Amino acid sequence: MDEPLTPEEREALAAELALGVLDGPDRARALRLQLADPSFALEVEVWAKRLSDLHLAFEEAPPRDMWDAIAARVEGPSVVVLEARLRRWRWSAIGTGLIAASFAAALVLRPVPPPMTLPPAQAVVAQLGDAKGTLLAANYDSSTGRLRIRAVALPASTLSPELWVIPTDGVPRSLGLVGARGVTELSVAQQQRAYLHEGSTLAVTLEPAAGAPHMKPSSKPIAAGKISII
Amino acid sequence: MAVGDAYDARRAQLTDALGRAGRGDRAALREIYDLTSAKLFGVCLRICQEREAAEDVLQDVYIKIWARAGRFDASRASPITWLCTIARNAAIDWRRAAKGPVMADESAAAEVPDARPIASEMLAAAQSQARIFTCLETLEDRPRAAIRAAFFDGLSYPQLAVQMAVPLGTMKSWVRRGLLQLKACIGDG
Secondary structure, three states: OOOOOOOHHHHHHHHHHHHHOOOOOHHHHHHHHHHHHHHHHHHHHHHHHHHHHHHHHOOOOOOOOOOHHHHHOOOOOOOOOOHHHHHOOOOOOOOOHHHHHHHHHHHOOOOOOOOOOOOOOEEEEEEEEEEEEEEEEEEEEEOOOOOEEEOOOOOOOOOEEEEEEEEOOOOHHEEEEEEOOEEEEEOOOOOHOOOOOHHHHHHHEEEEEOOOOOOOOOOOOEEEEEOEEE | OOHHHHHHHHHHHHHHHHHHHOOOHHHHHHHHHHHHHHHHHHHHHHOOOHHHHHHHHHHHHHHHHHHHHHHOOOOOOOOHHHHHHHHHHHHHHHHHHHOOOOOOOOOHOOOOOOOHHHHHHHHHHHHHHHHHHHHHHOOOOHHHHHHHHHHOOOOHHHHHHHHOOOHHHHHHHHHHHHHHHHHHHHOOO
């Protein structure tokens, strides 16, 4: 677990994250905190706003044909209706509050993603929650395939939390059991890594420990959240 | 206040347009483009420092905005800050990929990487009344240069330390102190 921060350290960390100077474990820690702690996330946002004024001085109109080039790339079917996606879910009893909380952002399927140059190691993060708040926070290092997930507040149960990744095809794939408290670190199998991309959903269900990882979940998710690449 | 009202109206319009774009409305993306393209192009130009690259990055930025608009949360971020962050990150990604890691340069090591014209920024700052420009000027040279290089060039602590040839711990304390001085100077809480 991370050492607790003093208020001064928290403030400095928020400023450093907004400025973009952190790297490695320091950055991963700050991103985890940003996901798990709304007051820290707000501090980061305040710093981002403060620093973004540095952009004020540099407005310049782009070339006239720029919009046409962009419009050409957003043509084609790009909207997926939520209901169509959810019909493929086998979890018929999903609570509506949970759907609203975790799938509100799932309405738009990305158009074919343009080839983007990204830094080699991507920090992939997600916070998993229900309508009331965050239950788990996850981060994933695509260069090593290591996924760390921290149980923030899971309900007590005799069953075991099982982590699923649900890519845009809507089919849950098990990533294995995770601890009901503390941090679980797991190595994601090679064939599952491709599913861990922006827009996929991570979800946790409570399952019997026997037979895990399971082919499919037997109950509705207690927590779900979308993956962001930061 | 008239200026504040205009700002609020623009913010509301952008928030509304992002909401519609998030539901797949292409006209809303056009509206976002018309409201923000000059600003975001400025961000890309400043960071990429190559016009052609900045144009390519700007295209990608609006594709990203289109893809992510549904996730914009007006209760957590101002729309223009959110959009600038997307543009800045995309431009920094391009820069890192195009220029590779920052290398120590014997001749440049002792120099402050701060050759960009201050005067034009100051002029623009006077127009925009952005406190941060005048506040930056109150910092010592090297912390200021480090903060600027971090913001505009996307350099991390280790890269800044190499570029300015100081120990990592020194760099961290410069930047932290500089940021806290900036906050005190801007005086927005």
